[in-house]
Amino acid sequence: MTTEATALQLGLTAEEYQKIIELMGRVPNFTELSAFSVMWSEHCCYKNSIRWLKTLPKSSPKMLAEAGEENAGLVDIGGGLACAFKIESHNHPSAIEPYQGAATGVGGINRDIFTMGARPIAQMNTLRFGDIALPRNQHLIKGVVKGIGDYGNAFGVPTVGGEVFFDPCYNTNPLVNAFSAGIVATDKIASAIAYGEGNPVFIVGSATGKDGIHGAAFASKDISEDSIKDLPAVQVGDPFQEKLLLEATLEVIATGHIVGMQDMGAAGIICSTSEMSAKGQHGMDIDLDKVPLRQAQMQPFEILLSESQERMLVVVKKGFEAEVIRIYDKWDLHCVQIGEVKTHTHVRFFKAGELVADIPAQALVLGGDAPIYDRPYTEPPYFQQAQQFDIQQVKEPTQLADLQAIAKYLLAHPNIASKKWVYEQYDSMVGTANGSTNAPADAAVVLVKGSLFGKSNLTKSLVMSVDCNGRYVHANPEVGAMIAVCESARNVVCAGGEPVAITNNLNFGNPLNTEVYWQFVGTINGITQACIQLGTPVTGGNVSFYNQSASVGKAGGDVNNAVFPTPTIGMLGLMDDLTHQTTLDFKQSGDWVYLIGQSHNDIGCSEYVYSYCQVKLSPAPHFDLETEFQLQQIVKTLIRKGVLASAHDVSDGGLLVALAESMMPRGLGVDLQISLPQGVRADAFWFGESQSRVVVSVSPQQQAAFEAALQQAAFPFQRLGRVAGSAFQVNGETWFDCAEALTWYEQTLPSFLSA
Amino acid sequence: MKFGILVFPGSNCDDDMLYVLRDILNQQVTKIWHKDRDLQGCEVVVVPGGFSYGDYLRSGAIARFSPVMQAVVEHAQRGRYVWGICNGFQILTEAGLLDGALLKNNHQKYTCKNIYLQVGQTQSALTKQLDPKRPYRIPIAHGDGRFFASSDVLKRLEDNDQILFRYCDAQGLLTDESNPNGSTDHIAGICNKQGNIWGMMPHPERACDPLLGNTDGRFLFESLLHQL
Numbered sequence: 001m002t003t004e005a006t007a008l009q010l011g012l013t014a015e016e017y018q019k020i021i022e023l024m025g026r027v028p029n030f031t032e033l034s035a036f037s038v039m040w041s042e043h044c045c046y047k048n049s050i051r052w053l054k055t056l057p058k059s060s061p062k063m064l065a066e067a068g069e070e071n072a073g074l075v076d077i078g079g080g081l082a083c084a085f086k087i088e089s090h091n092h093p094s095a096i097e098p099y100q101g102a103a104t105g106v107g108g109i110n111r112d113i114f115t116m117g118a119r120p121i122a123q124m125n126t127l128r129f130g131d132i133a134l135p136r137n138q139h140l141i142k143g144v145v146k147g148i149g150d151y152g153n154a155f156g157v158p159t160v161g162g163e164v165f166f167d168p169c170y171n172t173n174p175l176v177n178a179f180s181a182g183i184v185a186t187d188k189i190a191s192a193i194a195y196g197e198g199n200p201v202f203i204v205g206s207a208t209g210k211d212g213i214h215g216a217a218f219a220s221k222d223i224s225e226d227s228i229k230d231l232p233a234v235q236v237g238d239p240f241q242e243k244l245l246l247e248a249t250l251e252v253i254a255t256g257h258i259v260g261m262q263d264m265g266a267a268g269i270i271c272s273t274s275e276m277s278a279k280g281q282h283g284m285d286i287d288l289d290k291v292p293l294r295q296a297q298m299q300p301f302e303i304l305l306s307e308s309q310e311r312m313l314v315v316v317k318k319g320f321e322a323e324v325i326r327i328y329d330k331w332d333l334h335c336v337q338i339g340e341v342k343t344h345t346h347v348r349f350f351k352a353g354e355l356v357a358d359i360p361a362q363a364l365v366l367g368g369d370a371p372i373y374d375r376p377y378t379e380p381p382y383f384q385q386a387q388q389f390d391i392q393q394v395k396e397p398t399q400l401a402d403l404q405a406i407a408k409y410l411l412a413h414p415n416i417a418s419k420k421w422v423y424e425q426y427d428s429m430v431g432t433a434n435g436s437t438n439a440p441a442d443a444a445v446v447l448v449k450g451s452l453f454g455k456s457n458l459t460k461s462l463v464m465s466v467d468c469n470g471r472y473v474h475a476n477p478e479v480g481a482m483i484a485v486c487e488s489a490r491n492v493v494c495a496g497g498e499p500v501a502i503t504n505n506l507n508f509g510n511p512l513n514t515e516v517y518w519q520f521v522g523t524i525n526g527i528t529q530a531c532i533q534l535g536t537p538v539t540g541g542n543v544s545f546y547n548q549s550a551s552v553g554k555a556g557g558d559v560n561n562a563v564f565p566t567p568t569i570g571m572l573g574l575m576d577d578l579t580h581q582t583t584l585d586f587k588q589s590g591d592w593v594y595l596i597g598q599s600h601n602d603i604g605c606s607e608y609v610y611s612y613c614q615v616k617l618s619p620a621p622h623f624d625l626e627t628e629f630q631l632q633q634i635v636k637t638l639i640r641k642g643v644l645a646s647a648h649d650v651s652d653g654g655l656l657v658a659l660a661e662s663m664m665p666r667g668l669g670v671d672l673q674i675s676l677p678q679g680v681r682a683d684a685f686w687f688g689e690s691q692s693r694v695v696v697s698v699s700p701q702q703q704a705a706f707e708a709a710l711q712q713a714a715f716p717f718q719r720l721g722r723v724a725g726s727a728f729q730v731n732g733e734t735w736f737d738c739a740e741a742l743t744w745y746e747q748t749l750p751s752f753l754s755a
Numbered sequence: 756m757k758f759g760i761l762v763f764p765g766s767n768c769d770d771d772m773l774y775v776l777r778d779i780l781n782q783q784v785t786k787i788w789h790k791d792r793d794l795q796g797c798e799v800v801v802v803p804g805g806f807s808y809g810d811y812l813r814s815g816a817i818a819r820f821s822p823v824m825q826a827v828v829e830h831a832q833r834g835r836y837v838w839g840i841c842n843g844f845q846i847l848t849e850a851g852l853l854d855g856a857l858l859k860n861n862h863q864k865y866t867c868k869n870i871y872l873q874v875g876q877t878q879s880a881l882t883k884q885l886d887p888k889r890p891y892r893i894p895i896a897h898g899d900g901r902f903f904a905s906s907d908v909l910k911r912l913e914d915n916d917q918i919l920f921r922y923c924d925a926q927g928l929l930t931d932e933s934n935p936n937g938s939t940d941h942i943a944g945i946c947n948k949q950g951n952i953w954g955m956m957p958h959p960e961r962a963c964d965p966l967l968g969n970t971d972g973r974f975l976f977e978s979l980l981h982q983l
Contacts, residue, residue, distance in 0.1 A: 243765055452770065
């Protein structure tokens with residue numbers, strides 16, 4: 001028998017406990033209450049966010065499964081194929097045990113993809129750490145990168161892109177968001193559903209142990225000194241099992257004998273049984289004695305809540321059990337019938353013949369009776385303070401030596417410097433589909449090999465990018481979120497793709513803090529506006545709250561103890577004509593270098609003003625959604641006309657960094673003739689991060705066509721100079737040599753991490 | 756059947772090899788499950804990359820006990836071709852078909868990138884058509900790729916011309932920086948004394964598709980096809 005005190009201990013509120021009693025029509029026992037505690041955690045039911053998530057744009061003609069309908073979003077890519085893709089966080093476990101925390105994040109997101117019948121073909125990840133100079137953070141970075149690498153490399157899916165960003169706001173709470181994309185023939189899609197009285201329910205894959213119990217609940221509270229006591233809440237990953245599970249699962253789905261399947265991530269058996277049942281408006285009777293266990297004497301609530309990795313729940317059409325078991329046997333995987341589908345719409349669990357839990361499936365799940373909260377929000381005082389910033393507070397650097405020093409500082413800054421130390425630890429080439437290995441671009445280009453999916457004549461690529469500058473979102477959630485969506489789209493466009501849809505990972509502090517919640521609401525509004533403008537619906541994703549160090553005092557802690565609001569955007573794009581693939585590197589001397597887009601007298605939120613000038617509060621960079629959309633249309637048109645030799649968007653570090661990044665791959669310099677646009681300071685011109693700008697190079701043969709196209713579109717552009725020599729030269733003065741820049745750019749991360 | 760690709764639980768470069776042989780080079784090729792004992796009459800057995808059995812004990816250590824390996828040993832003893840790449844190379848050394856061992860990279864990290872290979876000999880079918888003066892750009896992707904052998908074994912490998920490939924730089928020079936894992940004498944690939952069993956850490960199958968911007972790996976395949 002349970003009491004309100006038990007509920008509070010399990011992380012539920014008194015009101016939630018009363019609601020559970022109403023739904024059950026009686027006082028729940030401990031096993032049942034445990035089930036509610038995880039299913040009603042933010043991680044499983046999005047109770048603090050769903051009211052706003054529902055406002056995101058979800059539909060487009062290309063969507064085969066909309067947000068929330070399946071384990072991941074599903075986009076029609078033509079030719080009888082669909083792409084399943086999603087991003088998910090593993091922030092809290094990674095803060096405690098970086099290696100396993102990150103590894104199981106990779107495992108979980110890939111299971112979401114192949115449970116739908118899709119074979120994962122590319123992964124990305126976005127990482128946020130605190131100050132790279134701190135030993136604890138170096139420990140986290142090394143552990144997370146090794147965890148992602150060891151899991152993804154053995155699993156055999158290439159890691160093709162990502163981002164890493166450092167800021168002291170992530171000192172307590174690193175962010176680890178993992179993205180995966182897979183391909184499935186549209187007639188082989190599997191669904192996370194259970195129906196049909198008497199259909200057998202199987203558990204497949206690893207045995208169930210005591211790891212990860214209350215992991216979902218753990219992810220739904222602040223990180224504190226006591227969090228280390230939650231260590232058993234961190235799961236342990238086995239990529240080898242996952243690889244077997246992948247191959248066996250796709251083979252089983254191909255038989256056509258499957259009703260539905262769902263992976264067991266957060267909240268384990270209780271989550272998969274209740275969600276599949278609720279979706280199919282059926283129930284299940286499950287015998288917990290049949291579940292293969294790793295250790296003796298596990299309590300019913302432990303079996304139900306265990307987050308042991310590499311497990312799936314599979315509902316098979318009755319009569320076809322033998323064929324399904326034969327396939328799992330071939331792959332040496334456990335495949336054990338633990339129950340059957342019922343029409344009674346409850347999930348009922350038995351142990352030693354006794355009914356130990358009996359809960360209406362609908363009562364547990366999102367979309368059923370799980371609570372939905374409308375949280376209050378208030379604008380934090382820092383927002384208005386940030387708007388007070390005036391560029392005149394910063395002395396304009398005009399001397400060559402000053403500009404050189406800033407250029408060197410930025411190219412060597414951990415947020416801008418090469419992430420080679422990280423990505424060379426990931427297998428980026430397995431699958432022989434990574435089109436960016438020898439063709440650097442703003443977004444990853446991944447070939448869809450039709451022959452792997454029974455469509456041998458297919459030639460097209462996925463183009464994908466993950467982006468978010470949390471500093472911008474902190475300064476202005478609405479604008480910052482729009483920029484995150486648009487930058488990921490701009491990257492896809494610059495690489496030659498057409499943006500199609502996004503997945504998002506919303507990383508925030510404690511939602512009970514009204515100022516944190518204000519950041520969340522603004523972010524949702526920003527994503528909504530940008531996605532509507534770009535025609536890229538939100539296909540799903542993940543919300544991670546409580547990325548905040550605990551503080552005593554007011555409820556929900558202090559917004560200043562939260563991470564920057566970090567809504568990571570994973571943009572999926574398509575490239576139907578492979579000749580559109582466009583790279584960021586300058587190709588040859590003599591090509592013209594242009595800036596497309598308008599320069600503004602703006603250094604707001606730039607790495608320059610924040611890190612070099614140490615001005616910690618300034619407004620988000622200049623941004624106009626309509627202009628951004630126009631820019632992307634123009635770049636797309638230029639690429640389709642074959643006018644561009646290279647394209648690279650201006651983002652962190654501004655124009656100077658964009659130019660340097662285009663120079664370094666081939667060691668080609670630039671000879672620029674610059675007169676600063678009227679009213680634009682030197683630092684704003686070179687280092688400002690105002691949006692909607694792209695650096696391109698154009699061969700002399702294409703110059704006329706290029707200028708004509710931009711004039712016709714009446715879109716601002718500036719000729720900067722030519723590709724020439726091996727140095728960065730402005731008006732005859734050499735700022736730095738290409739080789740020198742490459743050294744600054746490549747030595748930073750190893751200097752902190754290879755000691 | 757010309758080519759047979761072994762599939763162990765945890766192999767993950769089998770599909771890539773299949774794609775190159777079947778879709779790019781138009782060869783007859785089949786996969787051979789590790790529990791099978793019949794090599795289906797194939798001329799070349801390819802042991803692909805990956806993490807067979809998770810490589811939890813030691814890379815390649817468990818795979819050599821798979822039922823199919825007995826047939827592979829017999830195939831090799833009859834002088835037929837066996838080609839191990841990455842994890843396949845590790846498996847062949849564990850099985851005793853090739854000399855030496857692959858240890859953890861000297862920098863202790865998994866590493867994936869393009870490197871350059873210098874051709875060590877041109878007597879084997881795999882290298883016969885290759886140019887010893889030209890560096891070949893081929894990707895690597897491994898954590899345990901540091902080739903190690905005792906000095907006696909090294910001398911024998913040298914004396915018998917069993918060193919197929921060495922890591923070099925883009926100019927073909929054996930600089931310290933060009934050795935990506937600390938392999939003894941820059942060794943990236945070797946063969947047995949008879950020259951019919953080949954093992955190499957780099958992945959030529961990852962450098963065959965023009966859409967990926969690097970086709971240096973095709974020279975190895977073409978050299979081999981020339982001999983079949």
